[in-house]
Amino acid sequence: MHTTSEATEPVEKALYDVLAAEVFLERTADIINAGAQSVMLSIGHRLGLFDLMASLSPESSQQIADKAGLAERYVREWLAVMVTANIVNYDASLKTYHLPKSHAACLTRDAELGNYAVYAQFIPLMGAAQDHILRCFESGGGTKYGDYPCFHQIMSEDSEQSVVSSLFDVILPLITGIDDQLHIGIKVLDIGCGKGYALTAMAGRYPQSQFTGYDLCEEAVVAANHLAKVRDLKNIKFEVKDMATFNEQDEYDLITSFDAVHDQKNPEGLVKGIHRALRHSGVYLMQDIGGSAHLENNIDFPMASLLYSISCMHCTPISIGQGGEGLGTMWGWETAQAMLESAYFHSIKRHVLPHDPMNVWFISHKEMSHG
Structure with a gap:
């Protein structure tokens, strides 16, 4: 029985391309990660955070929260998503956040390229x-x-x-x-x-x-x-x-x-x-x-x-x-x-x-x- 199991093991491993599976696993993880980012895009749109940040120089999470009239702890967590998604720039030494104009161009209500944050709302919906x-x-x-x-x-x-x-x-x-x-x-x-x-x-x-x-x-x-x-x-x-x-x-x-x-x-x-x-x-x-x-x-x-x-x-x-x-x-x-x-x-x-x-x-x- 032991010999038979060893003989069939390579066949089982050859049922799929391991490298292709690992590449697809990474793509699947990216899809899930992007889905989470989309929900946060929706929140940023509905709260007006993108519109606000487009008008600001680099600011701290407290300054952004104060100007938005929102709770700093939640704004800071939202900003963490924006930073890790490469949407907002973060200066670790000053702990400030900034939305580049090139990113605001498709995320604000007066965006030149159209406000794609509108479509992000379909994900939580x-x-x-x-x-x-x-x-x-x-x-x-x-x-x-x-x-x-x-x-x-x-x-x-x-x-x-x-x-x-x-x-x-x-x-x-x-x-x-x-x-x-x-x-x-x-x-x-x-x-x-x-x-x-x-x-x-x-x-x-x-x-x-x-x-x-x-x-x-x-x-x-x-x-x-x-x-x-x-x-x-x-x-x-x-x-x-x-x-x-x-x-x-x-x-x-x-x-x-x-x-x-x-x-x-x-x-x-x-x-x-x-x-x-x-x-x-x-x-x-x-x-x-x-x-x-x-x-x-x-x-x-x-x-x-x-x-x-x-x-x-x-x-x-x-x-x-x-x-x-x-x-x-x-x-x-x-x-x-x-x-x-x-x-x-x-x-x-x-x-x-x-x-x-x-x-x-x-x-x-x-x-x-x-x-």
Whole structure:
């Protein structure tokens, strides 16, 4: 027996490449470490610590905590994560901390390169939903928006920098002549309006036009109506509406949806409903995730693992929870384009914008465009 065991031992050891396993172990450890760093990025963003530190010269943890109005002991522990993650510089002799301008350029609310700390918030959000998702894996069921704390706040921040910041200079000009039409006065609908950042920006700029926003989530609609009231906008309204029952006809000149179609109960039915709701010369502006429907095409897509994770933890179960098929975040631009064509839209044009490589923008006309 002893001889047999010795003979089989080398075979067992040869079942995998030990060096490759050790390299992968290190990668796994890096993934876990980066996940922890992401949670701390989220905390730094929500507490305004990055915004504060971007304006400071090297300071002690007590000075930073005092200026932030926070408890020093917690700030010091957070700073330790930032230092070991090579985000914040640390002078051990002076015990001071400094956020370099080159790092602040993607971590503050006015960051030149976009505030990537906003996206870090998805990591703790997904962690908070983990028990719900475990049950979904076992039952095949879905979730509801109330299962995700702060979801609409995160999406509003994302919208502010990916949509609102470029709305008038880059996005709306994709539609020939729309600026003039909006100034003259047309009817606009935004589907899945969230907290209404994009639509209120448009309503403020174009007082002659009428704007309506629909969203399934009451919390988001309450916040959107409050924003409209604060800005004293008389040409806008927000309503709670389940888009599975959307059935209007020849009502709007422009319909928009910003990252809102793929997690609907019936995306294809909604796109057809949008076609019906447009007037004969109407236009549909659709933003959604720009990944492919084919996994092999997304290997090098920006932040693909994050997007598939958000799909698994939020977009897919939200759709299934409404009785939908659960297309998921990475349903693919090909699927979106096929739905637009199936709904009999014309002159469909697909755009990927330099400031927003993760998303795709479709401009589709109800009737054949002659522009």
